[in-house]
Structures are given as C-alpha cells and as structure tokens.
Amino acid sequence: MSANTxxxxxxxxxxxxxxxxxxxxxxLDEVQLAGRFNVSRTxxxxxxxxxxxxxxxxxRPRRGAIVxxxxxxxxxxxxxxxxxxxxxxxxxxxxxxxxxxxxxxxxALERCQEAAESDETDRxxxxxxxxxxxxxxxxxxxxxxxxxxxxxxxxxxxxxLQLRVRNRMTVSLAEHRxxxxxxxxxxxxxARMSLRQHVAVQGDRFxxxxxxxxxxxxxxx
Amino acid sequence: MSANTxxxxxxxxxxxxxxxxxxxxxxLDEVQLAGRFNVSRTxxxxxxxxxxxxxxxxxRPRRGAIVxxxxxxxxxxxxxxxxxxxxxxxxxxxxxxxxxxxxxxxxALERCQEAAESDETDRxxxxxxxxxxxxxxxxxxxxxxxxxxxxxxxxxxxxxLQLRVRNRMTVSLAEHRxxxxxxxxxxxxxARMSLRQHVAVQGDRFxxxxxxxxxxxxxxx
DNA sequence: GTCAACTATTTTGTATACAAGAATGGTGAT
DNA sequence: ATCACCATTCTTGTATACAAAATAGTTGAC
Numbered sequence: 001m002s003a004n005t006x007x008x009x010x011x012x013x014x015x016x017x018x019x020x021x022x023x024x025x026x027x028l029d030e031v032q033l034a035g036r037f038n039v040s041r042t043x044x045x046x047x048x049x050x051x052x053x054x055x056x057x058x059x060r061p062r063r064g065a066i067v068x069x070x071x072x073x074x075x076x077x078x079x080x081x082x083x084x085x086x087x088x089x090x091x092x093x094x095x096x097x098x099x100x101x102x103x104x105x106x107x108a109l110e111r112c113q114e115a116a117e118s119d120e121t122d123r124x125x126x127x128x129x130x131x132x133x134x135x136x137x138x139x140x141x142x143x144x145x146x147x148x149x150x151x152x153x154x155x156x157x158x159x160x161l162q163l164r165v166r167n168r169m170t171v172s173l174a175e176h177r178x179x180x181x182x183x184x185x186x187x188x189x190x191a192r193m194s195l196r197q198h199v200a201v202q203g204d205r206f207x208x209x210x211x212x213x214x215x216x217x218x219x220x221x
Numbered sequence: 222m223s224a225n226t227x228x229x230x231x232x233x234x235x236x237x238x239x240x241x242x243x244x245x246x247x248x249l250d251e252v253q254l255a256g257r258f259n260v261s262r263t264x265x266x267x268x269x270x271x272x273x274x275x276x277x278x279x280x281r282p283r284r285g286a287i288v289x290x291x292x293x294x295x296x297x298x299x300x301x302x303x304x305x306x307x308x309x310x311x312x313x314x315x316x317x318x319x320x321x322x323x324x325x326x327x328x329a330l331e332r333c334q335e336a337a338e339s340d341e342t343d344r345x346x347x348x349x350x351x352x353x354x355x356x357x358x359x360x361x362x363x364x365x366x367x368x369x370x371x372x373x374x375x376x377x378x379x380x381x382l383q384l385r386v387r388n389r390m391t392v393s394l395a396e397h398r399x400x401x402x403x404x405x406x407x408x409x410x411x412a413r414m415s416l417r418q419h420v421a422v423q424g425d426r427f428x429x430x431x432x433x434x435x436x437x438x439x440x441x442x
Numbered sequence: 443g444t445c446a447a448c449t450a451t452t453t454t455g456t457a458t459a460c461a462a463g464a465a466t467g468g469t470g471a472t
Numbered sequence: 473a474t475c476a477c478c479a480t481t482c483t484t485g486t487a488t489a490c491a492a493a494a495t496a497g498t499t500g501a502c
Contacts, residue, residue: 004455005456006270006456031482039457040456040458041458042455042456042458045484046266046267046270046455049227049267049270050270050271053272053274055367062462062464062484064484073363077362077363078364081306081368084305085302141302142298143295146276227485227486252453261486261487262454262488263486264486266454266455267485267486283454283455283493
C-alpha cells in the first residue's frame, strides 16, 4: 500500500465534495467510505479530520462527519473575501511582476481568448483558473498565493454555476484584458480595482448565484 | 476518557507551538507526545494531521512531523495579508456596524487606553486582541471574521515581539483611536487605510520584526 | 583512518480490536 | 393509537498490533 494513503484519500474525498457527489449536509459514514476505497477506517478518519480542519466537513463529537453546507450568505461572504485577496494579489503583481510572470499571464490570457472564441465553456473554465493562478504567482507572495489558491479551489463549484450564465464568458474575457493591462502597466490601483470588480458577486450576478444555489439544492432533493 | 480527546490535544499542541515551547523546526515525536499526554498514538496523530492541514506543522511522509518554520519573508507576507484582511473588516464594519458593535468597540478602546496609561504591556496585549475581534465582529461577515481570527492567532507570537518595542503601545493606541473614529463615522475608506497602516509591517517596524525573529532564533540555539 | 555496505533498531502508517456513547426499534402503559 | 422507557444495535473514539520504511550503528574493506 502506498506510503501516504490518507493524503490521497483526503484529495479524493475533497474532490467528491467539490464536485457535488457528496452533497452538503450528507453524512459521511466511516465504514462505508472505508469499503468504497478498500482501506480501513484509520486513514479515512485521518482524511476526514484534515478536511474538518480546512472547513469542508464538520465533525460532531460521537455523531460523525457531515459535509458542511455554507448557505447562500456564507458563500457570498467567501466571494467577498476572495475578491479582496485577488485584488491584493493583482496590486502586488502590478508592482512586483517579472519577465516570466509577464509571459505566463499573457499566455494564459491568450488561451482564455481561444476558449471563448470557440465557445468551449469547460475549456474556458480551466484556462480561467490558469489565468488567476498566474496572477497569484506574479504577486511573489507565497503565503498570499496559497490563501488565494485554497479559497479559489473551495469556491470552484459556485464559480462553475456562474459561468453558465449567458455571455458571462465574453464579459469575463474583457475583464481579464483590463486586468492584464493594469498589471503589466504596473498600475497597482487599477489592478486592484479591476480584479475586485471581476471577482465580486455584485448586481445581477448576486441573483444568478442565489438561483444557482437553489437549483443545486433542488437537484439533490 | 473524554469524547473528543484529539480536539483537546490539537489545541494543546497548537498552544505549545504558538507559545514557542515547541520551536520551529523541532521534530514532534508521536510516542513522546503520547507519553506526555497519557494517550495512545492514535489521537496524537489525528491532532498532528489537523495541525498540518492549517499549516502549523509539516508532515513529511514516513519521516515524521516538524513544526513549520515560516522564516522572515513568510512572516512578513502573513502580516501583509493580515493587514489587507483587517482593512477589509474595517471597511465593512464602517458600513455595517450596529449599536452593539459600536459599544463593544468603544469599550475595547477604553480598556486599551487604561492598559496603556498604566503601562501594563501584557494587559494591553490582551485588550488589543479584544479590540481587533470587535472590529471583525462589526464587519458582520462570519467568514471574514473566521479568517481574521485564525490568522491573528497564528501571528500572535510575532506580534508579541513587536509590542516590546519602545513607545509601541502609545502609537498603537493613537492608531486605535483613528480606526474607531473612521469606523464609527461610517467612513469605509478611512477605516481601510487606518487599519492597513496599523497592521502592516512598514518602515522601522520591519527592522524590529527581523531583529525580534533573530533574537527568537538565538534563544533556542 | 575513512568510507561504504549491511544489519539492527526505531518510527511511521495501516489494520484490527475493544469500549463507550448515540441511534433505533420494540414493548408496555395510558 | 400515541408516547415513554428500556434493550439492542450501530457508530465513533481510542488502544494495540503488525508491517514497511527510514535511520542509526556496526563491521569490514580499502
């Protein structure tokens, strides 16, 4: 058996939660999971404990683990914080980016454009992540990069909802261009503003998010 | 035996790390810890895994757990992010605070002043935490509050270093007054600026931090 | 004397066993 | 028929056992 089973299990279970296979509120039975992954309860417990530490599951003493249900307000709050962290990353990137960051960002932008032009939602979804990670990296703050990556990952399922909205891809791409322009020009304030705007759930997007969340909820009922 | 031994163990070990009893780089031997706390290895492992999930310890496969040593740059980056998160909390607090937040903030400020006037560093250190938590609460964003609290806690040992610097308490108190003024006036931008300024490690404080870190390192050598 | 290789010991990782608390089902009383 | 209380069952939490990997110590060769 591989050296670090619980690490892989943690990723697998995390994935099941983020993809929605294990839906919010669902109880995660240890023996059931152990059976599914062909391991004993020990590494399953270790994986669940790690997930509880990062807030994906809640462990109620003697009563098992359940997938945390953030609820609409909490999801909104998470986007609020994400917007601010990305804004910060953009501002730092504008000041600190180097040649390799510049090319990484431009290449990511290019790929986003290709995906948008050929109307490939899934591909855009992926290239969008690459783009944002390029901004994080350009901030040259390892800690900020980690925080952004972690929260970005956690918001994945909700962002996926939003991309389905009509024309969102075109708007998103235009915003990306604005962000790149500001960052590469070294304009920290403009980068901050454009990223905050890009990530924030404001105006129509708030309604879109809520209706998406409700759709998610209904589907699992 | 209590229902949730590993939860308590997690807190105890976390405390030992934050107080410096377990210093950065130290190897955390499972059987040794098990002996110290009179439990088996199982709950110790569960505690360590949770601590690794929040970044306090690093678990190298098959090679044990060590206390993470952030290093000066990483600590600086953490303060940078903390400043931005607190600035955000301040801005939200300025817009969203209610009557109970107002009185909580004013009371916390009052207590900080008392501590500063009687020159009680330890008491100021404590009341300062209460003050900042009052700001987080006034933001009325549960997620942001959690993030702030968690990072604040993690930066505790380093903040303690900084308070020892001459006159820091007086300066800090004056900054608190400025923050309160902005928040209670509902001036989000002013609140953002003053909190960013208050938390950030800039100018002289950077040198203070680095020298403090070096002193810490020497002490354990 | 130093370096390398092999063995022994220690230590981690996973499985299993056992104990204690929660959920569940059934029986009896009202 | 409904509710309460008790027993049974199931699940979690902790301890122990065992296997595999890493480290340390020792011996031998150059």
